[in-house]
Amino acid sequence: MELIYIAAAIMLGLGALGAAVGMGLLGGKLIEGTARQPELGPMLQGKMFLLAGLIDAVPIIGVGIAMYLIFVVAPTAAGA
């Protein structure tokens, strides 16, 4: 039963790790690109938001599943 919490922790942690690396690369490249060609700034920013949403999706799904595991599955498993 305790393994459920470990599973949720791994889910949250690795999801956050991946998303953080991705976001870092994305933001860094945006700033690089904008510094090199400031006139492309708005266009790059739009594309960055699109990709940020794509990156964001995977860990947030992980968060949802982890929350479900912690607050619904684990108490049910403990009660049963």
Added chain:
Amino acid sequence: MAGENPASTTEYIQHHLTNLVYGNHPDNGWGFAHGAQEAAEMGFMAIHVDSMAWSIGLGVLFCWLFRSAAKRATTGVPTGLLNFVELIIEFIDGAVKDSFHGRNKLVAPLALTIFVWIFLMNFMDLLPVDLIPELLMMVGVPYQKIVPSTDPNITLGMALGVFVLMLYYSIKIKGTGFVSELTMHPFNHWAFIPVNLFMETVGLLAKPFSLGLRLFGNMYAGEMIFILIATTFAAGAGAGLIGGGLHAQIFGEHTSAWFWLVIFILVCGVCWLNLKGKIPTGRTVLLCMVFMTIGGGLTALGGGLMQWGWAVFHILVITLQAFIFMVLTVVYLSMAHEEH
């Protein structure tokens, strides 16, 4: 707290995650399911009434709103609603022009519908989590999930619609080219046809699947966090975008929803007056705080503030997810139009 006085947080969460299901139960015949287990026993012949009602209702709202704006459109200076609608249409038009390179009259209206419809469905997430379920509870509706996009049936259904369009245009535009795309693509040799077919089919099927699951996962996680804040901070008396809760223990189990409604309307009214420029912003914040404090007491205010904080972040998420669903639809349809 919603439900037949649910004893624990777990039951409260599960109650909030259960759809109102209408179907054919093997023992009881056609009717509404009472609880998740009965809903599961109904099997395939069941329908999520709440998801259907809310999504179709919001779709009708969107059509009505945009139609009424379109009827009023003139060559003169636009005002109010017309401005707003024009803003959205120009935004979508720009996004479609950026990423769609074929020639098709369907794509831009489709993109507009997808964006606004998904945005409206996601927007239901920002209403207080207990408000509408609790109000409907009073008239005897046992379960209610008001965010249609937290139902995988809705999101995957929309993705399936997009998938059908992709297939239709692939075959219509490319004809046999579509077949050769599926069989000859990564390795252009007849011996690799099974390998190619497998890889391309997986790639093709992954598109609608990821499209639907991405939206569902995001909205589900967001809803889950709203529900958790409601359970943690205000012992069931949670609030969404704005408004506070009232401790159900003080005023009995079923008075709280009315308080939320009153507080919600008051806060909305103050914000509306602020938007109209009748009240300065500082006083607006103060008034909202006062309403929330009166409505919920300090614990609920804490919960209300947490809800509010997450809601502000969530505004970004719901818009972004609606936008991503739309852009990816356009990109996939654009790929269906491109000949190799």
